[in-house]
Amino acid sequence: MLLIRCPYCEEERPELEFRNAGEAHIARSANMAGETDDDFEKFFFIRSNPKGIIYERWRHMHGCARFFNAVRDTVSDKFLMTYKAGEPKPAKLPGAAK
Amino acid sequence: MAKAIKIAAPAPAERRAALAGQELSAAGVTLAVLPPAERISLRAPDASIAALSKALGVTLPRKPKTSASRAGRTALWLGPDEWLVIDEAEKDPLADCAKVTVLHSAVGISHRNVAISVTGPAAATTINSGCPQDLSLGAFPVGAASRTILGKVEIVLLRTAADTFRVECWRSFSDYVFTFLSEAAGDAAA
Numbered sequence: 001m002l003l004i005r006c007p008y009c010e011e012e013r014p015e016l017e018f019r020n021a022g023e024a025h026i027a028r029s030a031n032m033a034g035e036t037d038d039d040f041e042k043f044f045f046i047r048s049n050p051k052g053i054i055y056e057r058w059r060h061m062h063g064c065a066r067f068f069n070a071v072r073d074t075v076s077d078k079f080l081m082t083y084k085a086g087e088p089k090p091a092k093l094p095g096a097a098k
Numbered sequence: 099m100a101k102a103i104k105i106a107a108p109a110p111a112e113r114r115a116a117l118a119g120q121e122l123s124a125a126g127v128t129l130a131v132l133p134p135a136e137r138i139s140l141r142a143p144d145a146s147i148a149a150l151s152k153a154l155g156v157t158l159p160r161k162p163k164t165s166a167s168r169a170g171r172t173a174l175w176l177g178p179d180e181w182l183v184i185d186e187a188e189k190d191p192l193a194d195c196a197k198v199t200v201l202h203s204a205v206g207i208s209h210r211n212v213a214i215s216v217t218g219p220a221a222a223t224t225i226n227s228g229c230p231q232d233l234s235l236g237a238f239p240v241g242a243a244s245r246t247i248l249g250k251v252e253i254v255l256l257r258t259a260a261d262t263f264r265v266e267c268w269r270s271f272s273d274y275v276f277t278f279l280s281e282a283a284g285d286a287a288a
Contacts, residue, residue, distance in 0.1 A: 001230060008178050009162040009244075014230035016247055062247045064162070064177035 002077070004058065007084045008066045021057040023047050024069045025089055051075060055089060058082070116212045116272045122280050125287035126220030129279050132213040132264065136185040138192050142202035143179055149200045154183060154191055165243040165256060174243035174256060182243075182254055182266070184213075211254075212272040216263045216279060220286040225255065225263055227282035235260060249278045 003012040029035050029043065048054070051074060058070045071080040071093055080093050115134060122129040140158075142150055151157045156168040158181055165174045170187030183191045195204035216224055222233040228249035232238060243256040251274060254266040267275040 011162070016230050062252050063245055065180070065245070066177060 002079070004070070004079055005082050006060045006063060006066070007068050007082050008064045009060065013060070013063055017060060017062040019059045019061045021059050021067060024055040024057045053080070053093070057085070116269045117214075117276055120276060122276075122283060124220075124283040127216060127218035127224045127283045127286055129276065129283060130215050130217070131276070132215050133186075135208065135213065136188065136190050136192070137206070137208045137211055137266075138183045138195065139205045139207050140173075140181040140183055140195065140202065141179055141204075142181075142200075146198075146200040146202045149198050150195065150202055153194045153198045155194070156183070163238075163242050163244050165241050167241070172256070174254060176243075176245050176254070184266075210269055211266045212269050212275075214265045214267070214272070214276060214279065215258075216265060216283075217261060219261055220283070221261050221263055223286040224279060224282045225265070227285060228278055229253070229255065231255075233257075233263075248275060251275060 002015040004015055004018050005012045006018075026043065029039070032040075035043070054072055054074050056070050056072055057067055059065070059067045067085045068082055069085060069087070070082040071090065072078070073080060081090060083090060115131075117131045120129075120131050140150070142158075147158050147160070154171065154173065156171050156173045157166050158173050159166045159175045162175060165172055167173075171183065171185045171189070171191065174182045174184070176182055185191050190206075192204055192206045195202065225248065226233055229246055231244065231246050238244075238257055240257050240260055243254065245252065245254050247253065248265070248267070251267060251271040253275065256264040256266070258264050265275065265279070
């Protein structure tokens with residue numbers, strides 16, 4: 001079982017307490033009605049789906065119930081780091097595989 | 099004109115506690131359904147904590163996975179702005195919160211939850227059969243509290259003594275939780 005560090009509970013907790021909530025850092029337009037269909041499609045449907053480092057939203061569903069962001073490697077399924085929701089994308093990743 | 103029809107006043111509804119009086123003893127662990135208690139779900143921002151703590155008579159814990167207890171009332175940290183307050187002294191914490199004017203949300207959930215006590219040297223082993231958290235005394239000391247899962251349902255776990263846990267679950271899940279713990283108690287004893 002994976003252990004995921006919840007930035008709000010400040011400790012590693014078993015993965016069964018968590019839920020994935022899709023890709024992180026997708027900004028919603030302030031003027032949604034003014035979006036073109038193409039832009040809306042990009043915002044709503046198109047995800048990066050990379051092989052390697054991905055920034056995701058996770059929720060500590062059966063714990064503190066908070067959403068937070070996590071950096072995960074989709075190849076190794078290893079969590080590189082987690083940080084609170086609303087914080088900017090980390091500039092440097094600890095122990096990131098090149 | 100239609101005749102007024104007299105309807106007899108309905109008999110007062112009988113309240114049946116979930117799992118009332120159920121108990122189970124296995125080697126090394128005892129399960130018991132705890133008596134009903136007053137409970138509230140409390141949400142409040144940082145600025146309201148001091149006033150709410152004063153009104154409730156128990157200091158709301160700010161550290162993750164901790165609880166605070168005073169005069170039969172326990173406040174469990176569930177999230178950064180969320181607490182479960184359990185009162186076993188039959189004093190309604192909801193009434194205490196109603197007097198507070200600072201921003202907060204207090205919802206009475208006394209009858210939503212059922213509490214089960216798990217006691218004995220094999221208590222941690224019993225709960226660990228469905229709960230993935232580390233329940234060793236170092237990681238989950240006396241007074242530690244956390245929302246977590248047991249098998250397929252969500253529970254709130256509170257360690258009240260080195261070998262005693264209080265398992266709070268939703269009323270409709272209580273049958274599942276008690277049966278799950280009963281099976282686990284038998285396995286833990288084996």
